[in-house]
Amino acid sequence: MGRITMIHVEGLTKLFGDFVAVNDLSFSVRAGEVLGLVGPNGAGKTTTLRCLAGIIPPTRGTVHICGSDLARDPIAAKRQLAFFNDEPRLFDYLTVEQHLAFTARIYQVEHYRPLADQLLLEFELTEKRNALPGELSRGMKQKLVIACGLLHSPTVIYFDEPLTGLDPLGIRRMKDSILNRARAGAAMIISSHLLHLVQEICTHILILKNGRKVIGGTLEEITRKFSELHGDASLEEIFFRATSESGAPAPPPPPVSIEDQEPL
Amino acid sequence: MRAPGMISALLYLQYHSFRNRLISRVARLKQPKYLVGAIAGGIYFYFYFFRYLFRRGGVWGQGLSPRYELLVELLGALVLFVIVLLAWLIPHERAALTFTEAEVAFLFPAPISRRALIHFKLMRSQVRIFFTILFLTLLTRRSGGNAWTHAIGWWLIFSTLSLHFLGSSFARTMLLDRGISNRMRRLMVFLFVLALAGFVTVWAKRTLPKLNASDLSDLNSIADYAQRVLNSGPALYLLYPFRLVARPYLAGDAGAFLNALGPALLILLLHYAWVVRSNVAFEEASVEASQKLAAKLAAARAGNWQGVKTLRKGKRPLFKLAVTGPPATALFWKNLISAGQAFTFRIWVTIVILAVAIYAGLGTNSHSRDLFSGLAILIGILLGWSLLIGPQIVRQDLRQDLPLADVLKMYPMRGWQVVLGEVLAPVAILAGAQWLLVLFGAAFLLHARGMSEGPLPLAIAFSAILLLPMLDLLLLLIPNAAVLLFPAWIQAGREGPRGIEATGQRLILVLGQLLVFAVTLLPAAAVSAAVFFVIKLALGAAIAVALPPAAVAAAVILAVEAGLGVMLLGRLFERFDLSAELNP
Numbered sequence: 001m002g003r004i005t006m007i008h009v010e011g012l013t014k015l016f017g018d019f020v021a022v023n024d025l026s027f028s029v030r031a032g033e034v035l036g037l038v039g040p041n042g043a044g045k046t047t048t049l050r051c052l053a054g055i056i057p058p059t060r061g062t063v064h065i066c067g068s069d070l071a072r073d074p075i076a077a078k079r080q081l082a083f084f085n086d087e088p089r090l091f092d093y094l095t096v097e098q099h100l101a102f103t104a105r106i107y108q109v110e111h112y113r114p115l116a117d118q119l120l121l122e123f124e125l126t127e128k129r130n131a132l133p134g135e136l137s138r139g140m141k142q143k144l145v146i147a148c149g150l151l152h153s154p155t156v157i158y159f160d161e162p163l164t165g166l167d168p169l170g171i172r173r174m175k176d177s178i179l180n181r182a183r184a185g186a187a188m189i190i191s192s193h194l195l196h197l198v199q200e201i202c203t204h205i206l207i208l209k210n211g212r213k214v215i216g217g218t219l220e221e222i223t224r225k226f227s228e229l230h231g232d233a234s235l236e237e238i239f240f241r242a243t244s245e246s247g248a249p250a251p252p253p254p255p256v257s258i259e260d261q262e263p264l
Numbered sequence: 265m266r267a268p269g270m271i272s273a274l275l276y277l278q279y280h281s282f283r284n285r286l287i288s289r290v291a292r293l294k295q296p297k298y299l300v301g302a303i304a305g306g307i308y309f310y311f312y313f314f315r316y317l318f319r320r321g322g323v324w325g326q327g328l329s330p331r332y333e334l335l336v337e338l339l340g341a342l343v344l345f346v347i348v349l350l351a352w353l354i355p356h357e358r359a360a361l362t363f364t365e366a367e368v369a370f371l372f373p374a375p376i377s378r379r380a381l382i383h384f385k386l387m388r389s390q391v392r393i394f395f396t397i398l399f400l401t402l403l404t405r406r407s408g409g410n411a412w413t414h415a416i417g418w419w420l421i422f423s424t425l426s427l428h429f430l431g432s433s434f435a436r437t438m439l440l441d442r443g444i445s446n447r448m449r450r451l452m453v454f455l456f457v458l459a460l461a462g463f464v465t466v467w468a469k470r471t472l473p474k475l476n477a478s479d480l481s482d483l484n485s486i487a488d489y490a491q492r493v494l495n496s497g498p499a500l501y502l503l504y505p506f507r508l509v510a511r512p513y514l515a516g517d518a519g520a521f522l523n524a525l526g527p528a529l530l531i532l533l534l535h536y537a538w539v540v541r542s543n544v545a546f547e548e549a550s551v552e553a554s555q556k557l558a559a560k561l562a563a564a565r566a567g568n569w570q571g572v573k574t575l576r577k578g579k580r581p582l583f584k585l586a587v588t589g590p591p592a593t594a595l596f597w598k599n600l601i602s603a604g605q606a607f608t609f610r611i612w613v614t615i616v617i618l619a620v621a622i623y624a625g626l627g628t629n630s631h632s633r634d635l636f637s638g639l640a641i642l643i644g645i646l647l648g649w650s651l652l653i654g655p656q657i658v659r660q661d662l663r664q665d666l667p668l669a670d671v672l673k674m675y676p677m678r679g680w681q682v683v684l685g686e687v688l689a690p691v692a693i694l695a696g697a698q699w700l701l702v703l704f705g706a707a708f709l710l711h712a713r714g715m716s717e718g719p720l721p722l723a724i725a726f727s728a729i730l731l732l733p734m735l736d737l738l739l740l741l742i743p744n745a746a747v748l749l750f751p752a753w754i755q756a757g758r759e760g761p762r763g764i765e766a767t768g769q770r771l772i773l774v775l776g777q778l779l780v781f782a783v784t785l786l787p788a789a790a791v792s793a794a795v796f797f798v799i800k801l802a803l804g805a806a807i808a809v810a811l812p813p814a815a816v817a818a819a820v821i822l823a824v825e826a827g828l829g830v831m832l833l834g835r836l837f838e839r840f841d842l843s844a845e846l847n848p
Contacts, residue, residue, distance in 0.1 A: 095578035
């Protein structure tokens with residue numbers, strides 16, 4: 001199970017007019033692997049994920065999900081997929097329960113009720129089953145999106161900033177949930193600026209800059225490679241060296257003096 | 265922060281917000297879709313409004329007839345009185361100056377006094393009032409009068425009302441702070457109005473000549489009587505301040521305008537003093553209001569008008585969604601829930617019961633035949649309107665879901681399945697309403713023409729029932745195709761494209777839709793006409809016999825066209841590049 005290639009990307013390129021958002025990106029993610037997609041703002045992480053989810057068509061290149069070509073056989077590919085955006089995207093007029101019923105029909109999940117109840121319980125939404133999204137906090141909306149996404153037991157999961165809006169307990173549960181699903185054989189890609197999260201749960205790292213792959217490989221490989229060149233290197237240090245021109249940290253802020261302030 | 269510095273900062277914000285908005289409006293004219301829209305909108309506005317600005321005529325143009333001058337002033341004052349009264353009667357919230365979330369974030373924590381915030385709000389409202397005045401002046405200019413006095417008159421009316429609303433909201437908050445509940449306040453205002461109305465009525469009965477039939481014999485007599493009532497006794501004093509506010513707008517010449525200007529300005533200044541001297545804590549309610557406003561703007565910006573309305577509780581689905589079956593049904597089910605109150609069994613059953621009750625009640629009347637003929641004609645007109653306007657009103661389809669197109673694109677569904685699922689709900693809602701109308705129309709027609717002529721109304725009803733859903737489907741496919749082909753043109757919502765260019769875009773779209781619909785009707789019309797004439801002329805059958813087969817033929821052609829349309833739109837949806845169209 002651990003050796004099956006679940007996501008295979010070859011020469012992925014996305015152009016917006018003349019602007020190259022993603023440039024000739026190739027990589028694979030196998031079952032049980034968690035790939036951390038990192039890079040500075042505008043590096044092309046979200047665009048890459050949106051191409052991999054079939055939301056936007058790539059300009060060039062191919063994406064295979066569990067062996068199905070996303071462009072040629074989108075239905076088979078999408079049945080295996082779940083994509084969790086950083087911003088929860090829900091239908092304002094459907095209740096929590098109706099969202100689950102709707103998703104079950106879309107993905108043809110027979111006998112979804114026990115699973116839905118379990119997910120509601122896991123994400124502490126049981127008491128909110130009749131609530132509309134407008135009545136939920138941002139974190140709860142995020143949990144509902146995740147519950148809907150997990151209802152069809154996807155084997156390929158993408159997260160775009162998965163911890164946004166979650167409370168500490170939610171963050172802990174989310175991390176556990178990601179790791180458990182990876183252990184169960186799912187392939188995952190996580191795009192995040194939280195390098196400690198990436199370091200904690202990802203098995204592989206892909207650093208992007210200006211749409212191009214700068215570094216890719218397992219966390220150990222990358223750390224070892226950088227350590228050989230620059231001494232002991234944390235993921236943060238690797239990120240800065242890989243993505244900034246100088247690698248120099250930002251200058252310190254000017255000192256603040258209470259005495260300088262004009263009284264109100 | 266010192267007051268002048270603060271005011272200049274707020275003016276800076278106001279000026280640059282306006283300037284940047286204007287620049288971006290002009291800059292987007294580089295895009296052909298906005299340029300074409302601007303040209304079309306410009307032509308429309310010129311022919312509807314602006315050409316009246318350049319027409320020859322006296323400086324004051326055509327004024328009101330002297331006979332009606334006073335009456336119009338009195339009625340205008342009465343309208344203002346009612347508006348002010350409602351401002352004291354209806355609202356129940358605490359005073360909340362509506363700021364955007366960004367303004368709350370920047371201004372509320374800043375060292376800015378409450379009074380300065382009120383001034384900022386007043387400045388903002390002046391910008392809104394300016395554009396309202398511009399529009400109203402152009403509109404009223406069509407019927408003559410001096411544009412400048414009209415503009416200043418409108419400004420006085422709107423500014424005074426705006427200040428009054430603000431002042432009354434402050435007063436309401438102060439009353440609430442002193443333990444006087446909304447119910448108590450409303451009761452007091454209601455009793456005040458009741459006492460006033462009673463006073464005016466008693467006075468009118470005692471002093472005015474009794475109202476008799478001659479006072480209501482024609483429009484002039486009614487106007488004279490109303491003028492007598494409103495221009496004497498307590499009504500005279502009660503409406504006097506409101507008349508002062510309305511008078512500059514209605515002034516017939518320069519002298520009258522200048523005479524009216526002073527008192528109206530004085531009332532405006534008194535309102536201003538009232539508002540800026542009120543020291544009411546509005547911040548907490550304003551923060552809440554700004555969040556609601558932000559949510560509504562986000563919903564509107566996303567084209568989701570359901571979201572603009574505050575949804576309080578979930579709607580019960582019309583039917584239970586089975587887990588297996590075509591996935592398109594899930595979208596149909598979802599959009600019916602979105603339609604909410606418009607499509608619940610309870611409402612439809614209530615309509616049917618009401619209509620049957622009316623029908624039964626009228627049926628016993630011996631003079632009801634003409635009435636039923638009239639009602640049948642009315643239903644025919646309504647059906648025509650439902651085809652024209654219905655698809656614009658019932659929008660639970662891709663027009664609603666376009667902002668969530670990324671979610672839809674992730675579903676394991678073919679494009680045609682998504683499109684079919686999306687348009688089914690509005691088709692069902694429109695067809696349901698139309699079928700009801702057809703059934704009642706047929707019943708009315710049968711009653712009016714007698715049962716002996718039964719076959720023709722029944723043939724018409726059968727044909728309509730067959731054709732209407734197909735026509736609805738085709739009509740709904742056109743705007744949904746426009747959404748996928750020109751999403752930037754369709755963007756709905758308050759924050760969508762506005763201005764002359766947006767008006768022009770809408771005009772072009774409506775004309776385009778009508779043209780496409782006419783073209784799609786041609787094959788069906790040709791085939792059904794051929795079938796009809798073959799049966800009628802060649803076989804010598806009656807119209808009632810020839811009509812249903814012709815309708816069936818037309819329905820088949822329309823169904824084929826609709827099917828092809830769904831497939832085509834499905835392909836468009838699959839190729840729809842969200843990144844290029846919605847997030848450039």
